Amino acid sequence: MRRAVFLDRDGTLIEEVAYLRDPARVRLLPGTGEALAHLRRKGFALVLVSNQSGIGRGLVRPEELTQVHRRLEECLLAFGVRLDGAFYCPHAPWEGCECRKPRPGLLLQAMHQMGVIAEGSFLVGNTDADIAAGKAVGCTTVLLTLCPDLKHPVIGDPPADYRAGSWEEVVAYISQVGRLRHRGDNKVETTTVWQGDGCRLPNAGPFIHKPSTFE
Numbered sequence: 505m506r507r508a509v510f511l512d513r514d515g516t517l518i519e520e521v522a523y524l525r526d527p528a529r530v531r532l533l534p535g536t537g538e539a540l541a542h543l544r545r546k547g548f549a550l551v552l553v554s555n556q557s558g559i560g561r562g563l564v565r566p567e568e569l570t571q572v573h574r575r576l577e578e579c580l581l582a583f584g585v586r587l588d589g590a591f592y593c594p595h596a597p598w599e600g601c602e603c604r605k606p607r608p609g610l611l612l613q614a615m616h617q618m619g620v621i622a623e624g625s626f627l628v629g630n631t632d633a634d635i636a637a638g639k640a641v642g643c644t645t646v647l648l649t650l651c652p653d654l655k656h657p658v659i660g661d662p663p664a665d666y667r668a669g670s671w672e673e674v675v676a677y678i679s680q681v682g683r684l685r686h687r688g689d690n691k692v693e694t695t696t697v698w699q700g701d702g703c704r705l706p707n708a709g710p711f712i713h714k715p716s717t718f719e
C-alpha cells in the first residue's frame with residue numbers, strides 16, 4: 505500500500521485568496537515546489553484535499569475551479585512536481601456533506617481511490633479543520649503556519665502532531681518521522697475527482713511546459 509502526503513490548497517500550497525476563481529492569482533507559497541519535489545522523491549503520493557465552498561455558495565463556477573487547478577498544476581510542474589490526486593469538496597457548510605473538512609469523508613475517499621493507508625501518511629494544512637480531518641483518519645498531522653487562514657484562525661484544537669513555520673520544516677519533520685517501507689511504489693494513475701456530485705474534473709491531458717508562461 506502507498507503512503508501519501510495529503511495537502512490542503514489555500515494557505516498551504518498557495519496564497520490564501522477568498523473564493524479564488526482567477527487563475528492569474530495562483531501564487532505558490534515559498535518553498536512549496538521544492539518541498540513537494542522532495543516528498544515525491546521520497547516515495548509519497550501527493551494528494552490535494554481541499555474545501556471549495558465557493559462552488560456551493562455560487563461564488564465560483566466549476567470551470568473556474570478547474571482553471572485554478574490547472575494553473576496550480578502548471579506552477580508545480582515548473583518544479584517537476586505532479587500531484588498524484590486532487591479531491592475537492594464543492595459543498596457549502598449548510599449542506600452538511602460528509603466530505604467538507606473537518607469531516608473525514610474527502611480523505612477517506614482519497615485513501616480508498618488511491619490505495620493509500622493512514623499509517624505512514626501525513627496531512628499538511630493551515631487550519632484546525634485540516635488537522636481534525638487528518639487525525640480522524642489516523643494520519644500524522646502537520647500544521648503549517650506559513651499563511652494563516654484569516655477566516656479560521658488556528659485555535660489548536662485538535663492539536664497537530666507538529667507545527668511547522670515553513671515548508672523546509674515540514675520536509676525535515678516528515679523525513680525524520682516518515683518511515684517508508686515501500687519505496688518507489690508511487691505509480692498510481694493520477695486521479696482528480698469531485699466529491700459529492702459524482703462529477704469528475706475533466707482530464708487536463710499532457711501538459712506542455714512553456715517556461716515563458718511562468719512568472
Ligand SMILES: [Mg+2]
Nearest residue numbers: 512514515630
Ligand atoms: Mg487552508
Ligand SMILES: [Zn+2]
Nearest residue numbers: 593601603604
Ligand atoms: Zn462536501
